[in-house]
Amino acid sequence: MSSPAITVRTPRDIIDYVNDHPTGTGRTRLLAIIALGGVFVDAYDFTSLGLGIGSLTKQWGLGAVRVGLLTSVMAFGALVGALVGGPLVDRLGRYKIFILDLILFVVAAVAAGLSPNYGFLVVCRFFLGVGVGIDMPASFSFVAEFTNRRRKGNFVNFWQAMWYIAVCAAAAIALPIFLGAGAANLWRWLVGLGAVPALVVLLLRLRFTEESPMWAAHNLGLGEAARILESSYHVSVDVQPAAGDGADHGAEAAWRRTKELFTSHYRRRTALASIISGTQAAQYFAVGFYIPTVAAVLFGDDLTDTILATLIINLFGIVGGVLQSLVTGRLGMRLLAGIGYVLIIVCTVSLAFGSDSISVWISTGLVALFVLGQSFGPGPQGKTMAALSYPTRLRGTGTGWAESMSRVGSILGFYIFPLLLASVGLAGTMGWLTIIPAVGLLAVLLIKWNPLTAEVEDEPQEAITR
Template sequence: MSNLSSSAKVALAGEALAGKPVFIHKASDVVRLVNNSDHARNNAQIVMAIALGGVFLDAYDLGALAFGIKDVAREFNLTPAWTGIVASAIMFGAIVGAAIGGYLTDKIGRYRVFMADMFFFVVAALACAFAPNQYVLAGARFIMGLGVGIDLPVAMAFLAEFSRLRGRGNKAASISLWCPTWYAAISISYLLVLLLYAVLPQSHTDWLWRLILGFGAVPAIIIIAIRSRYMSESPVWAANQGNLEGAAKILQRSWGINARVAADADSQPISRVRRARWGNYGALLKGVYLKRTILATVIAIASSFAYNAVAFGLPVIISSFLAQSMLTTILVSLALNLLFAFTGGLLAVRFVPRFGAWKMTTLGYLFQFLALTGLALTGRPDSTAEATLAIAMLALFLLGQGFGPGAHSMTFASLSYPTSLRGVGVGFNQTLMRTSSTVSLFLFPLLTASLDTHVFWIIAFAPLVGLLALLLIRWEPSGYDIDAEDFTDK
């Protein structure tokens, strides 16, 4: 694949866009056509948007119960242990789902896993909404977690395999879109809580958590309804399995490329493709992939630990700093997420093709380390000026998360591996990241109770570790033709 000149690649792309027949001789031709595609003239962006709809569901469902867990505990008379089980069931499901989803994404294809995943969301959301007791609710939340865990590997595969290699809107930028999508979903869950809280009669406030959880079925049903018109298998995955005819049809449908399979085409699965099996997780720790796996894993764990400790503790942090009502706390939390985390995510999408994921992640971790150090030094504010400074440090942290590790943790996880390993690569990364999230959410209240604002010294250790990993392993995934490694002897 690498022996084709740049001028030949441009000529091939030009012929494809001009509507001339483009003959596919081998799987690498399909990769080349995708890498040089023009999204302004095809439906590939719609496929990517639908995949991002899955990411939206992930974020929404993970955060949907944040403001309703107390109502659940009261309605079902839950003990503290059962409250913890109900609250954490979705995270444990996500840990299991990530490992399973990574394998299945490589085994049976992106499309089948994605569509099955949507049914998980619908069934689990409705079961949560009508749960008669804590047993059904916890079980439904675990199933929902399976859907969340399964979704990220397949969504990242779609984003990577339906976007071009370089230039504006490249693979790294497309994958970075997961970040603002995630923050948008969290913000919508906040807004939905406020809306329902305002319109529900006082005598029916116990419906609040049920409506919020049940709403998660709505976008999943929409995705299922429109799948037949736009959604398709990844042409790169199909070609790697030896299905060149199927890949050609997808190129025609999604890109408008007049692709045809040559009479002398090699339709056998390419030799470099590893047959999907559980043992492929071990391949992530061998050869050229070892350092990439270490870096992607450290970035994901450090990012998850710090963000969860700060973001999910944000209402508590703000209320202690400002001593305001819960409504004010929710509004300030919403404003910080929209103005800084969401905006940071948009900056990541815009600038990663120019600066690369490595530089932006390094700068993001630096911002976070400075912000957490500032919060630790400020302590509990005694004046308006100190409170303002503390809020500014939280904003700096969220901005750094948005354009740095928050956006690009998935870039490193998705673009460190070729098509044959992408599913298990993201699945492995997400399994460890979800585990880190669980530990972070468990430890943060305990550490805060014993250390108060000195807890920020502990949290600051996470971005510091991320910085050190980036300085030791200078791997830049943006603009690198990672799928070529399925056709070489690296």
């Protein structure tokens, strides 16, 4: 190898090398994108059901309660997956978990597309959610532990652009299927095809990824961590272990890790990550999942127009997701979240008080601005704040906790929007939804924590005595 050898004596030496490496390599950038492929899979599936729910409802004669259960059961599964998966990621490693969860997703997606009845589909959707919930703490921990300190926020925050690329891809796939085969089995095609990107990401992970060097240093020993470092960064590593710096093999109990998130040392950052994660999910899943429904209200019942409007509106999400990932290091996550919350409040208030008097195109523009504000601000920070706020030994648990709060928010959003829309109309719904970003904005103003300027790996483990 052309690079000079580095000497590794403790796990901290591995962590310092990853954090201080100037730019990383093409391989590490590829690994980050592959790791975030799970986000693409999640977003595609989320959008596919939103676009296909109309045809599914007609085909099986579903009422509001059964539709509500079907649209929210994946979020329940993701909640379970995140709570269980976070501690598992810290105990068993990032690599094993994000391989196993994608296998589960591929099988469940194919089974869902072939569902013979409503009950079978609900079960498949639940297991899809479990796979997604487990993948998030694994993927975000992996990216945070393969990228340098200066660009961690940029790399991890790129997940938001991946999300909206997948949303637009789902809409682009739905249009030719609808035009060619009609609406009758649109949902089967869209949901079943979710196995394709999941399989592609799975194969890429099997081919190119390996364990996080940071996690390996703490749990697999310096020798294995050095091997991963050599493979990923193309450097020669000389291991000279200091006494007492062997692997601890993740022996700490899961409940102790979770409890530590709420000790005095971590309480404020856990609260901030939880509030951002929960509020961004509630507002997005209330409006984002129902963008096809909103488009139908604005443009009429023509499915072609609905799909096109969904595609165009979500293009603003790609713009916001890319822009914020480029400026994360300069502006910081709290400021980005605050800007996004303000934009969302402007949109919801405008739609609440002006939807009856403004044109369809202005209303559509406000929904697009909502998506832009979400993707630029609180959307990405909901996951990234947690991924960067904890040391390696707690990162999976902390990210899993924040992800579970996101799923609680998404469950509320799934239920709140259709109930409000049916009772108070689009204007009233947007008025009530304004409360959600207002709570998030208040949190980012009051809780002053910035993981981009903190050295979380230096923090001592707290004793949990209660």
